[in-house]
Amino acid sequence: MSSEEQPTVKADAAEEPKAASPTPIFGASSTFGGTGFGGFAAQAAAADSGDAAAPPAAAAGGDDEEEAGEGEEECKAEFKPVVQLDEVEISTGEEEEEALFDAKCKLYRYDNDAAEWKERGVGQGRILKHKENKKIRFLMRQDKTLKIRGNHIIMPGTKVQEHGGSDKAMVWSCVDFADESQRMELFCIRFASPERAQQFQAAYHDAGRQMGELIGQPDFVEQSEESKAADELAAEVEAKAKVEEEGGEAKQETAAAE
Known part of the structure; x- marks a missing residue:
């Protein structure tokens, strides 16, 4: 194997565990797939190889953040009580x-x-x-x-x-x-x-x-x-x-x- 093909092998090896990792629950930086800090090592290897493409997890995280932002809109719904109670004046007999x-x-x-x-x-x-x-x-x-x-x-x-x-x-x-x-x-x-x-x-x-x-x-x-x-x-x-x-x-x- 020649030295020119070696970066390609590293990139493939870095991308392989990312494909198996689950979708982040709390955004791009939080994952409970058991990979630990492997994602950061993979990004560093990709940067050294000159690969400018964003990792799939980061792309997915961006979509999640946009959806979360849309879901945080203020609720303007108004709910009326089922039974309407009118104010009633109570007489104690002491008013006069x-x-x-x-x-x-x-x-x-x-x-x-x-x-x-x-x-x-x-x-x-x-x-x-x-x-x-x-x-x-x-x-x-x-x-x-x-x-x-x-x-x-x-x-x-x-x-x-x-x-x-x-x-x-x-x-x-x-x-x-x-x-x-x-x-x-x-x-x-x-x-x-x-x-x-x-x-x-x-x-x-x-x-x-x-x-x-x-x-x-x-x-x-x-x-x-x-x-x-x-x-x-x-x-x-x-x-x-x-x-x-x-x-x-x-x-x-x-x-x-x-």
Whole structure:
């Protein structure tokens, strides 16, 4: 074999593995055909032999890049929802009322069967006056859920008094409609400060006076015997607990002195 034919043999040997290599997945420079860096060696041999033709892999890679560029065009398609929902205004019934009192509170109701106070909810306790018919009601909604936990017309003569053992709490009896059915309830409302509790008491009594001028004094204004008994029982339980607490503290002081 002559020295002039030797470059041709090298070129053929370089082209042979390229024909068997798979089409590049990520362009001309990325191939997982197991050839490693053989492609670069073949290109260097071709350059030394004077072969200016581009390798098939490079040509194929150029086509792939053009196709990828065409596929990256911004999608301008618009998709409409299957169901169209219209905005609906929800009425709370408070739009035609003005607030005579509004404060954060915790509301309790007395459970006669269990003979104990049970928490009703935490939220805004409000005394609202209707702008047209002038009727006044108490309304309390649970925080976040806005569920009604107390809702009743303030009747003339209703007494709101300080709850035994706490100057931040007030108790009163009423016919409540929070569960959409009239029910006799004994409520206890607790505020963050004694001043706020006194403001509530004054606002409730003033609302009762205005309702008396509007609808007149009802025949029955006093608490029922059941409500009175429940309130007295709750006061006795709290007084007993306070005495026991004070007795425990006295025993601890005596033991410490000894």
